[in-house]
Amino acid sequence: MAVECAEIRRHHRVGVKDVAGICLPTNVKFQSPACSSVDAEETIEPYTTEKMSRVPGGYLALTECFEIMTVDFNNLQELKSLATRKPDKISTPAIKEGVLDAVVVWFVLQLDEEHSLSTSPSEETCWEQAVYPIQDLADYWIKPGDQVMMEVSCQDCYLRIQGISVFNSEHEMDVGKSFTKNEDLLCVGNEAELCSALANLQTSKPDAGEQTCVLESTEIALLNNAPYHEGFKMAMRKVLSSLTPEKVGQAMDAQCQRKGMSCGSGQSGSEQSVPEPFYVLDVSEGFSILPVMAGMLGQVRPYSSVEKEQHRTALDLISDASHFPRETLEFWLRHVEDESAVLQRPKSDKLWSIIILDVIEPSGLIQQEIMEKAAISRCLLQSGGKIFPQYVLMFGLLVESQTLVEESAVQGTERTLGLNIAPFINQFQVPIRVFLDLSSLPCVPLSEPVELLRLDLMTPYLNTANREVKVRICKSGQVTAIPFWYHLYLDDEIRLDTSSEASHWKQAAVVLDNPIQVEMGDELVLNVQHHKSNVSITVKQ
Numbered sequence: 001m002a003v004e005c006a007e008i009r010r011h012h013r014v015g016v017k018d019v020a021g022i023c024l025p026t027n028v029k030f031q032s033p034a035c036s037s038v039d040a041e042e043t044i045e046p047y048t049t050e051k052m053s054r055v056p057g058g059y060l061a062l063t064e065c066f067e068i069m070t071v072d073f074n075n076l077q078e079l080k081s082l083a084t085r086k087p088d089k090i091s092t093p094a095i096k097e098g099v100l101d102a103v104v105v106w107f108v109l110q111l112d113e114e115h116s117l118s119t120s121p122s123e124e125t126c127w128e129q130a131v132y133p134i135q136d137l138a139d140y141w142i143k144p145g146d147q148v149m150m151e152v153s154c155q156d157c158y159l160r161i162q163g164i165s166v167f168n169s170e171h172e173m174d175v176g177k178s179f180t181k182n183e184d185l186l187c188v189g190n191e192a193e194l195c196s197a198l199a200n201l202q203t204s205k206p207d208a209g210e211q212t213c214v215l216e217s218t219e220i221a222l223l224n225n226a227p228y229h230e231g232f233k234m235a236m237r238k239v240l241s242s243l244t245p246e247k248v249g250q251a252m253d254a255q256c257q258r259k260g261m262s263c264g265s266g267q268s269g270s271e272q273s274v275p276e277p278f279y280v281l282d283v284s285e286g287f288s289i290l291p292v293m294a295g296m297l298g299q300v301r302p303y304s305s306v307e308k309e310q311h312r313t314a315l316d317l318i319s320d321a322s323h324f325p326r327e328t329l330e331f332w333l334r335h336v337e338d339e340s341a342v343l344q345r346p347k348s349d350k351l352w353s354i355i356i357l358d359v360i361e362p363s364g365l366i367q368q369e370i371m372e373k374a375a376i377s378r379c380l381l382q383s384g385g386k387i388f389p390q391y392v393l394m395f396g397l398l399v400e401s402q403t404l405v406e407e408s409a410v411q412g413t414e415r416t417l418g419l420n421i422a423p424f425i426n427q428f429q430v431p432i433r434v435f436l437d438l439s440s441l442p443c444v445p446l447s448e449p450v451e452l453l454r455l456d457l458m459t460p461y462l463n464t465a466n467r468e469v470k471v472r473i474c475k476s477g478q479v480t481a482i483p484f485w486y487h488l489y490l491d492d493e494i495r496l497d498t499s500s501e502a503s504h505w506k507q508a509a510v511v512l513d514n515p516i517q518v519e520m521g522d523e524l525v526l527n528v529q530h531h532k533s534n535v536s537i538t539v540k541q
Helices: 006-012 077-081 192-202 218-221 226-243 243-250 251-258 290-295 309-321 370-379 402-408 422-428
Strands: 002-005 026-032 048-049 088-093 100-106 107-109 116-118 130-131 147-153 162-166 211-214 280-283 300-304 352-358 381-388 391-396 432-436 452-458 466-472 477-489 495-497 507-518 523-533 533-538
Touching: 006 048, 006 130, 006 218, 026 309, 100 162, 130 352, 211 309, 226 280, 226 290, 226 352, 226 381, 290 300, 290 309, 300 352, 370 381, 402 432, 402 477, 402 507, 452 466, 452 523, 477 533, 507 533
Parallel strands: 026 211, 280 300, 280 352, 352 381
Antiparallel strands: 002 100, 048 130, 088 147, 100 130, 107 116, 147 162, 391 452, 391 477, 432 507, 466 523, 477 495, 477 507, 523 533
């Protein structure tokens, strides 16, 4: 079925044209790996997966469920023909008004004439659903009566849904750019409709000078995360202002000069001495526009640690669109001999004003060796320079969640037809569940959130390897898990919450081996340990 889902949209479509003052140009086409075409250089699964019943914010079905393919696994000839069969053209009517974000696919497995299994989101099942995000339509808004059309194939062992387009009942054929290079028109009826379709058809060939930039879904969600970028912009401005106020005060003058405008300085360039720039290093993983943002704040020499050439090209184009000289942006990995030696001076006689580190993984865990990286970074800062974030507070709460219990370990023998496989299988269970969405996790909070741990990157003596935390029970029940998340403090006033609605981070949880019965008013003591970037949380009995 076709669905509207804001959570899928923000992870697979960049929905902003301006990020904290940085312009995202129209000639840079951001694309998630799930939208790659069949003839892409690298074979990538053309879909992602979601537990649609637990997707944050839910979803709206825009069409009825429709069948896209039937496969008889006992028919060898039919299985062979899948690789050579032309794509099937499918059309289904919209039944509700909304934004067309994805096509969600599940399966009905017919075991015999009487028994079947369904992976539908409406079923209590262990399976997730396949999600095909939609990109490149001219207009994503559909309404009842519109026809959603697509091509379905299975030519390379992957089920592919491509060539998605919309037949608009009011405006004849409204075909957007589809994420496939097959430009065959779908059947559109009479000659008048065909002419209208041809007039409005936008092919999938890129515009002249268009640069495709493939980003992971978490990187796209990061670009859509406005509070993250606004927070960094304010924090960087404050640090640079504290170092040399007049330099940052000249930021607008510098931008005017870049745009070829007169700012009335009264002196020629030859009469002015060129001030020494601030050096800003961003070593966060993946695609990041923070170096361009730093460069827009005045006399700053920003360094980016992006690795992929297409990401570097995209940053150059973003610099051009933001009127920031692309030659000012340095790609740090071109200057260091080894990626492991990325933390070093910008020049032999210079130090960094700001170093940006990735402290939290998208999965919800603390990055490995982050405290070691922070120790090296502190030695590379000029007087008054800062590491971002300056410190991190870890929060958690006690919950009762049967879902986490059942998804973390085999429970008894009833569901395994009496076979006692739990003792063996459960030897391999992981102590911490990651990539969780706490906002949609089926659970009952049994306590208020409490601070569990402090990681101070600027002032290490404030850190403790072991800590006991008292937690007061506010609701009777069984404690089965301890979900946790973080507040990243860029300074004492500016913080980023990894559990917020706009966050590109997920949350994690410790699942207890044995549930603990508690009553309202009880108090539990948690033992929190942090060692070599690994955190363990146990309940003190």
